[in-house]
Amino acid sequence: MKLASPHNARHPVGGLALLCWWLGGMLLLMMAILLGVIIGETPLPLDTVAAVFANNLWNASYPVERIDAGIIWNYRLPRTLVAAACGAGLALSGVVLQALIRNALADPYLLGVSAGASTGAVAVTILGVGGGALGISSGAFIGAILAFSLVAALARAAGGGSAQLVLAGIAGSQLFNALTSFFVAKSANAEQARGIMFWLLGNLSGVRWPDVSLAVPAAIFGLVVCLWYIRAMDAFAFGARSAAALGVHVRRVQLVLIGAVTLMTATMVSLVGSIGFVGLVIPHVVRMLTGPRHAQLVPVAALAGAVFLIAADIASRLLIPGQVVAIGVVTALVGAPGFAVILIRNRRRS
Amino acid sequence: MKVSLQGLSWSARQRIIVDDVTLEIASGETFGLVGANGSGKSTLLRLIAGLMPRARGEVQLNGTPMSRLSRREVAQNLALVEQHADTDEALTARDAAELGRTPWLSALRPFGPADSAIVDQALEMVGMSHMADAAWDTLSGGERQRIHIARALAQQPGVLLLDEPTNHLDIHHQLSLLQLVRSLPVTVILALHDLNQAMECDRLGVMQGGRLIACGPPQEVLDPALLAQSFRVGARVLTDSHDSARLFRFHCIED
Ligand SMILES: Nc1ncnc2c1ncn2[C@@H]1O[C@H](COP(=O)(O)OP(=O)(O)O)[C@@H](O)[C@H]1O
Ligand SMILES: [Mg+2]
Numbered sequence: 001m002k003l004a005s006p007h008n009a010r011h012p013v014g015g016l017a018l019l020c021w022w023l024g025g026m027l028l029l030m031m032a033i034l035l036g037v038i039i040g041e042t043p044l045p046l047d048t049v050a051a052v053f054a055n056n057l058w059n060a061s062y063p064v065e066r067i068d069a070g071i072i073w074n075y076r077l078p079r080t081l082v083a084a085a086c087g088a089g090l091a092l093s094g095v096v097l098q099a100l101i102r103n104a105l106a107d108p109y110l111l112g113v114s115a116g117a118s119t120g121a122v123a124v125t126i127l128g129v130g131g132g133a134l135g136i137s138s139g140a141f142i143g144a145i146l147a148f149s150l151v152a153a154l155a156r157a158a159g160g161g162s163a164q165l166v167l168a169g170i171a172g173s174q175l176f177n178a179l180t181s182f183f184v185a186k187s188a189n190a191e192q193a194r195g196i197m198f199w200l201l202g203n204l205s206g207v208r209w210p211d212v213s214l215a216v217p218a219a220i221f222g223l224v225v226c227l228w229y230i231r232a233m234d235a236f237a238f239g240a241r242s243a244a245a246l247g248v249h250v251r252r253v254q255l256v257l258i259g260a261v262t263l264m265t266a267t268m269v270s271l272v273g274s275i276g277f278v279g280l281v282i283p284h285v286v287r288m289l290t291g292p293r294h295a296q297l298v299p300v301a302a303l304a305g306a307v308f309l310i311a312a313d314i315a316s317r318l319l320i321p322g323q324v325v326a327i328g329v330v331t332a333l334v335g336a337p338g339f340a341v342i343l344i345r346n347r348r349r350s
Numbered sequence: 351m352k353v354s355l356q357g358l359s360w361s362a363r364q365r366i367i368v369d370d371v372t373l374e375i376a377s378g379e380t381f382g383l384v385g386a387n388g389s390g391k392s393t394l395l396r397l398i399a400g401l402m403p404r405a406r407g408e409v410q411l412n413g414t415p416m417s418r419l420s421r422r423e424v425a426q427n428l429a430l431v432e433q434h435a436d437t438d439e440a441l442t443a444r445d446a447a448e449l450g451r452t453p454w455l456s457a458l459r460p461f462g463p464a465d466s467a468i469v470d471q472a473l474e475m476v477g478m479s480h481m482a483d484a485a486w487d488t489l490s491g492g493e494r495q496r497i498h499i500a501r502a503l504a505q506q507p508g509v510l511l512l513d514e515p516t517n518h519l520d521i522h523h524q525l526s527l528l529q530l531v532r533s534l535p536v537t538v539i540l541a542l543h544d545l546n547q548a549m550e551c552d553r554l555g556v557m558q559g560g561r562l563i564a565c566g567p568p569q570e571v572l573d574p575a576l577l578a579q580s581f582r583v584g585a586r587v588l589t590d591s592h593d594s595a596r597l598f599r600f601h602c603i604e605d
Pocket of ligand 2: 391433
């Protein structure tokens, strides 16, 4: 009765196999991080990188040029780690939103969450909202929650379907982007305005170690929450009512997962600006590899998002010699055509 | 598992859709719900499953009010197959059936060989084992329906709620499904639109305008006067000379 099927091949549930997959994924991530540190305008040799790592991690004292050591440890490594965390966080946000909203277009960028987070961050930095008591990240979090609530309320008023939610998200993004521009025009000086506009497109050049200690925990927290709810996300395949009939506490799952998404998006936006297309494209590409089951989709999407954004960051440093292209520009240049391909493929299938 | 409904009601936009339904269904009984389109059968099934917001009245499973159970406990006891449930996900038939194990699993209690065996058995019962690896969007309406039923069986419920389960099924699978449902040692409540199939149930409830207007053994409930009133059809009863089963032959009444 039991068939040897491709399906079974897709479920390497054995403990050892699972361990191998996780180790392999970790190895891939480490390699990507290493490349992110090595490659740049001044390529640094592997032995220098190894020496700097040893000096910082194990108090070794290999002789290394001060400048090289600074570039590697204070500049490229934090930047690469934040890129990895952002990529993972954005890809996971896409996975969660697509599962809950049951729309292939759902991602934090299109639903206005990123735009709301930018507005919140800008309101704190330029307008001084919160009077210094609010950090940029908290401002971004509040902005993200406000934006998503507004979008959800608008979608509900428009009849409550998933198409309505995406349309409301587009309206919400436009509104919050306009608010951001308005705040910038009203209160920022020319130099601030330039900085903010560059940051809004997604920019990793200012990233230092304190940013790592925000981004990495946010991404790991998001990953753990998603892994905890893989079964619940699977159960949404036939809609929210069907999930409820399968014993899922729909309200609680929605609240926790959307909360995690808002937290991740807000953290990432406050650190590096809003980066589009990662949340949209990565989950679709990964689904082609793993299938739609979240037990595989969630970890692989997190890994793919991390590796993709590290690669995008490397590309942003190399694309125009002597100049850094905003990483959001790189993800859009790759993501937009990628998404077009996905749209066409999906149409053919249905 | 015994199911009791007390004063179940539901309304939307000032319109009463299900009106004060009170009913006891014995453990192991196969209970059919019949009624014209829009009479409230689907809504009543969802109410029994505890899935409607702002519901009034109470459902008890073996004497325990369902409101005291968690969603997960409810799903361990009661499975619902809805009329229209579809997905865009590229699931296989087996993936969809495996969803039935959801209420028994958690992050700390993952899908294991025992669950796999239960799913295999459920697919076998609806005759879909051979298509387990087929993609959902390649399945016919009837095949999807049978997978939904396999999913519900994989929940291992004490109560099975089926909303017009024989829709989309060819005649062979209609009959074998009804036979399967009657042979299961669980309480089954199913909405049916074919009155000849409804004759196979232990008891029938007739819905009209959200109210349960009649309830009892099929032969007593489905009399020509009631059929004329609630389905707006004339009916003649024929008797099969082979096993003296009663059959209806319908004709339209103009009003
Ligand atoms: N969510 C809802 N809001 C408003 N009206 C509804 C809703 N659900 C069902 N109805 C109405 O309730 C009536 C009964 O529907 P339903 O229970 O699906 O009937 P049946 O399954 O017997 O055909 C229909 O007239 C339908 O339009
Ligand atoms: Mg119905």
